[in-house]
Amino acid sequence: MKNKSIKLNSDRKFPDNMVNAHSLLLKGKNGEKGNKTGQIYAIPAFNVTTFQSINAAFNAFELLGSSGLLAFSNSALKHFGNNDQSLGLELVSAYIERRAKDSSVKIATHLDHGDYITDAGRKVLQAAVQNLTSVMADNSTDHVNKCAMPLEDNIDLTREVVNMAHPVGISVEGELGVLAGEEDEDTKSEFSTYTNPEELNQFLLDTGVLMLAPTIGTMHGPNKGKPGQKVKLNITLAHELLEVANKINNDIIFVAHGASTLYPDIINYATEQLNAFKSSENDVKTWNEFVGTDWEQIEGLIEAGFCKINTDTENRQTFLAALLGALEKNKTKIDIRYYDKITTNALTQSYIQKLIMSGNYGVWHEPKIDIKKFKFDLNKVSPT
Numbered sequence: 001m002k003n004k005s006i007k008l009n010s011d012r013k014f015p016d017n018m019v020n021a022h023s024l025l026l027k028g029k030n031g032e033k034g035n036k037t038g039q040i041y042a043i044p045a046f047n048v049t050t051f052q053s054i055n056a057a058f059n060a061f062e063l064l065g066s067s068g069l070l071a072f073s074n075s076a077l078k079h080f081g082n083n084d085q086s087l088g089l090e091l092v093s094a095y096i097e098r099r100a101k102d103s104s105v106k107i108a109t110h111l112d113h114g115d116y117i118t119d120a121g122r123k124v125l126q127a128a129v130q131n132l133t134s135v136m137a138d139n140s141t142d143h144v145n146k147c148a149m150p151l152e153d154n155i156d157l158t159r160e161v162v163n164m165a166h167p168v169g170i171s172v173e174g175e176l177g178v179l180a181g182e183e184d185e186d187t188k189s190e191f192s193t194y195t196n197p198e199e200l201n202q203f204l205l206d207t208g209v210l211m212l213a214p215t216i217g218t219m220h221g222p223n224k225g226k227p228g229q230k231v232k233l234n235i236t237l238a239h240e241l242l243e244v245a246n247k248i249n250n251d252i253i254f255v256a257h258g259a260s261t262l263y264p265d266i267i268n269y270a271t272e273q274l275n276a277f278k279s280s281e282n283d284v285k286t287w288n289e290f291v292g293t294d295w296e297q298i299e300g301l302i303e304a305g306f307c308k309i310n311t312d313t314e315n316r317q318t319f320l321a322a323l324l325g326a327l328e329k330n331k332t333k334i335d336i337r338y339y340d341k342i343t344t345n346a347l348t349q350s351y352i353q354k355l356i357m358s359g360n361y362g363v364w365h366e367p368k369i370d371i372k373k374f375k376f377d378l379n380k381v382s383p384t
């Protein structure tokens with residue numbers, strides 16, 4: 001061990017109803033809801049790319065009394081900031097803090113796939129520590145030379161981030177192993193490696209991170225495997241890794257990247273709209289060949305301490321399917337708020353569905369809807 005790892009400062013006061021991600025995740029790992037303790041549950045980290053998706057997520061969190069975790073990739077921040085990531089960080093944090101002020105739940109904001117390797121990555125990470133409540137320092141992959149970073153370098157760089165973030169109460173997620181797949185330019189990798197338990201032990205001890213993304217077979221993007229074949233995660237390895245982590249500190253949380261599920265109803269809805277538009281066979285084929293991670297596999301991970309499940313693709317698919325439907329039915333509607341409301345409401349439904357599946361409801365107050373009766377149906381999404 002190179003130095004005593006720096007503890008996460010739990011006395012930091014954030015703006016009203018804002019907290020760091022780790023405190024929400026730990027409640028999930030300990031099964032805490034209100035004053036009760038029950039079963040372990042997961043917190044989906046929703047990757048948001050527009051103000052509309054932030055609104056939809058808040059609607060879902062507040063309806064269910066869920067812990068809210070919103071994640072931002074570098075390219076999302078660029079989009080929010082009109083091509084300027086630093087401006088994007090300032091705008092989203094101000095927007096979310098204002099929404100959280102009146103909220104009935106607690107909210108955390110997280111930088112997804114930040115890195116401390118490149119100058120540009122360091123700049124964004126430092127700004128994220130100022131503006132968000134949690135950061136990921138993904139130093140596992142050298143994206144310039146397209147290879148895994150040496151373990152020592154990953155440890156040194158991640159520890160630098162912990163030393164900067166933990167004293168001011170910002171939680172840090174590290175990554176060990178390389179995850180394949182492509183979400184956008186931030187995460188592209190053609191290869192994947194499993195996390196080695198011995199390396200995990202060393203990494204956790206030497207960095208002091210309380211959140212860690214090991215690789216156990218998930219992939220980024222809409223094609224997580226071959227069409228027709230089920231994605232198989234290494235749940236045995238996940239349990240082995242959990243044992244290693246718990247021996248060091250029971251507060252360590254694992255993170256599942258690429259944890260989006262594929263919903264056949266969404267695919268069917270989208271292909272119906274495409275057929276009505278007389279779209280090319282290729283478009284329909286693309287939709288039909290999307291491969292997600294089956295929910296049963298994710299449930300296996302949650303039991304192995306993966307309390308942060310990163311969710312993006314399924315919400316993108318929901319948004320696009322809803323937009324295709326809205327356009328198909330209203331080809332001349334000039335009030336663009338109509339499309340905005342339809343897609344926002346579809347996203348809210350999609351978020352609600354995942355929050356219920358992961359058990360993240362009734363944490364801050366009782367849900368305002370009947371969980372058992374909830375049914376996600378794009379045909380019934382209304383513009384009000």
Ligand SMILES: [Zn+2]
Nearest residue numbers: 187257258310
């Ligand atoms: Zn990821």
